[in-house]
Amino acid sequence: MKTEPSALITRFIAAMNAQDSAAYLALFHPEAYVHDEGHGHQGTEQIRGWIEKAWACYQPQLVLQEVLSTGENTAFLGEVSGTFPGSPIVLKHELEVKDHLITELKIAP
Numbered sequence: 001m002k003t004e005p006s007a008l009i010t011r012f013i014a015a016m017n018a019q020d021s022a023a024y025l026a027l028f029h030p031e032a033y034v035h036d037e038g039h040g041h042q043g044t045e046q047i048r049g050w051i052e053k054a055w056a057c058y059q060p061q062l063v064l065q066e067v068l069s070t071g072e073n074t075a076f077l078g079e080v081s082g083t084f085p086g087s088p089i090v091l092k093h094e095l096e097v098k099d100h101l102i103t104e105l106k107i108a109p
Contacts, residue, residue: 003067058082
């Protein structure tokens, strides 16, 4: 039986695809850490800069492929398409969650 996406995953994907900064950042703890493409982004202001730059440069869209786990250690596979070389690509998103907020996000192939 497939695992259904949590509300957090659903909101994450919706905010990502809508390019809604307020909704996206509301999912993160103020001191959250994001790992993506070999770079780290600490706190919501750095996360805002990272995601808004990605949206402006690549217009990414995320489609859920598979939920791997939910809860404090949430993980899912998502197909990301956009205006970047190699699009589309399936990426694993690993989220550490505490009190319903993302404290850490790792994105990798």
